[in-house]
Amino acid sequence: MRSFTVGSVFGIPIKLDVTFLLILPVFAWLIGSQVGLWVETLNAAPFSANLDAAQLTAGNTEWLLGTAAAIGLFVGVVLHELGHSVVAMRYGFPIDSITLWILGGIAQLSDQPEDWKQELFIAIAGPVVSIALGAISFVALHQLPASVDLLRFVVGYLALMNFALAAFNLLPGFPMDGGRVLRALLARTRPFAQATKIAAEVGKSFALLLGILGLFGTNIILIGIAFFIYIGASGEAQRTVMTAAFEGVRVEDVMTHGDQVKTVRSDESVADLMERMFTERHTGYPVVDDGHLVGMVTLDDVRQVREVERDAYRVEDVMNDAVYTIPRYADAMDALETMQEHGVGRLVVVDAEGELTGLVSRTDLMTAFDIIKSSGVQSTVPSTEQP
Numbered sequence: 001m002r003s004f005t006v007g008s009v010f011g012i013p014i015k016l017d018v019t020f021l022l023i024l025p026v027f028a029w030l031i032g033s034q035v036g037l038w039v040e041t042l043n044a045a046p047f048s049a050n051l052d053a054a055q056l057t058a059g060n061t062e063w064l065l066g067t068a069a070a071i072g073l074f075v076g077v078v079l080h081e082l083g084h085s086v087v088a089m090r091y092g093f094p095i096d097s098i099t100l101w102i103l104g105g106i107a108q109l110s111d112q113p114e115d116w117k118q119e120l121f122i123a124i125a126g127p128v129v130s131i132a133l134g135a136i137s138f139v140a141l142h143q144l145p146a147s148v149d150l151l152r153f154v155v156g157y158l159a160l161m162n163f164a165l166a167a168f169n170l171l172p173g174f175p176m177d178g179g180r181v182l183r184a185l186l187a188r189t190r191p192f193a194q195a196t197k198i199a200a201e202v203g204k205s206f207a208l209l210l211g212i213l214g215l216f217g218t219n220i221i222l223i224g225i226a227f228f229i230y231i232g233a234s235g236e237a238q239r240t241v242m243t244a245a246f247e248g249v250r251v252e253d254v255m256t257h258g259d260q261v262k263t264v265r266s267d268e269s270v271a272d273l274m275e276r277m278f279t280e281r282h283t284g285y286p287v288v289d290d291g292h293l294v295g296m297v298t299l300d301d302v303r304q305v306r307e308v309e310r311d312a313y314r315v316e317d318v319m320n321d322a323v324y325t326i327p328r329y330a331d332a333m334d335a336l337e338t339m340q341e342h343g344v345g346r347l348v349v350v351d352a353e354g355e356l357t358g359l360v361s362r363t364d365l366m367t368a369f370d371i372i373k374s375s376g377v378q379s380t381v382p383s384t385e386q387p
Contacts, residue, residue: 003099012085012095012107014078019102024070031157032066042141042156049141049156052149065150069157074100076133076162080169081107083129084122084177091118103221103228112240114192120184123177127166134162173210174203175232193244200237204230243333245372251335252328254368255349255358263288266295266316270302273315277302284346286356287319293348293356295319325350328357336365 003015031038035056042049056065078098084107085095096108113119137159144152169177179199186195207230214222264273264285277283277299287295297319305313325348326335335347339362349358 003101005097009078009082009098010086010089012082013097015097015099017099017101020074020100023102024074027070027073028063028066030066031069032062032064035062035065035153038157039153042153042160047138047141047156047160049152050146051153051156052146055149056153061150065153068154072154072158073161074105076130076158076165077105079133080126080130080165081105083125083127087122087125088113091122093122103225112243114187116184116187116192116195119180119187123180123184126177127169130162130166130169134159134166137162171206172199172202173206173229173233174199175236176203176229179203179206179229179233191244193240196237196240200233203233207233242336242369245369246332246336249332249368249372250328251326251330251332251349251360252358254332254364255328255360256364258357261286261356261359264297264315265289266314266319268315269311270305270313270315270318271310273297274302274310284361286323286348286359287315288356293323295321296323296346296348298345323348325354326360327352332365332368335360336362 003017005013005015007014036053039049039051039053039056041047043051043053056062077100081098085098088095088107088109091113093113094110096110098105098107113122137155141152141156141159144155146152170181171178172182173179174183179202182202183195183199186198190198207226209226210229211223211226214220214226262276262280262282262285264276264287266287266289273285276285283299285297286293287297295316297315301318301320302310305318324338324342324344326338328349328351338347339345345363346359346361348356349360351357
């Protein structure tokens with residue numbers, strides 16, 4: 001997601017994704033265009049707000065209310081994510097950021113807790129915050145005087161939506177909060193990877209149900225949430241399986257060792273490099289001059305040069321100076337995550353002195369993963385339940 005930072009809370013960067021800037025006015029319009037319906041809902045039991053519908057729908061008041069309520073709603077989403085984040089930090093899991101986007105908010109944990117109690121408390125912290133916000137708003141609705149009906153409408157709407165946010169998030173749609181609660185409870189008596197697989201299957205079934213309801217109700221937002229849950233459940237299940245499979249596997253176990261790594265010089269022509277790629281069946285090379293690593297060059301880099309100009313261009317003209325490295329003793333899963341983070345297909349493996357000692361590619365990791373799965377020696381994370 002493309003996002004920018006607007007501030008920080010407890011040292012956690014708060015980011016806005018560009019999709020959030022699109023959805024915020026849509027929410028403001030939706031709320032403003034339905035003020036009358038919301039007034040009817042809030043005037044009924046159990047809220048019994050006694051709001052004046054005529055006053056709240058006069059002139060441009062609806063759009064002011066819609067804007068205020070939409071902003072208040074997303075503030076509540078940030079506080080919901082902060083609930084998760086504070087508890088996660090309490091257990092020693094730093095939070096990279098909280099990002100608001102088209103479907104709500106995401107707190108990016110730097111690592112995944114595998115103790116079921118820790119995950120349980122982290123998961124329920126967000127809904128607890130939403131329930132608390134709903135209760136505070138509900139009390140404010142009845143304590144504020146009738147002369148400030150505009151403010152009473154906003155806090156009444158936020159009371160209703162924060163309660164709804166807590167309830168919705170507690171549904172078993174892994175990787176939503178309820179799905180994480182389910183995984184935590186399953187992990188009491190099962191390996192973490194197995195608990196994740198079960199929770200993910202429940203989450204995907206829940207997503208399909210939401211998607212069907214969204215299609216019949218022509219609700220685009222519901223369809224979007226269903227898609228997000230399905231993709232999220234599949235992705236996290238795959239990641240957990242891979243983490244378990246790569247338990248104890250280090251980069252040096254799967255890399256191509258230095259004496260087998262093919263390199264190129266920066267002064268070689270692009271035409272010669274293309275010829276080597278064809279004959280050696282390689283699509284990426286470290287660029288080494290006088291024993292020093294100076295860059296990486298891939299097939300995508302050389303494709304930018306027209307065929308008739310490849311004799312005139314040198315590797316140094318097209319190579320990438322930014323070389324992403326990883327220590328040889330790092331975990332194999334760390335290598336995969338580093339590749340995903342930087343959008344690259346290979347990493348240079350270095351020793352303690354920073355010298356090239358090998359090369360590891362996404363293909364190397366996927367091949368190792370397939371072999372581990374086929375050999376039946378896949379590791380699993382043991383249950384933390386005590387007898």
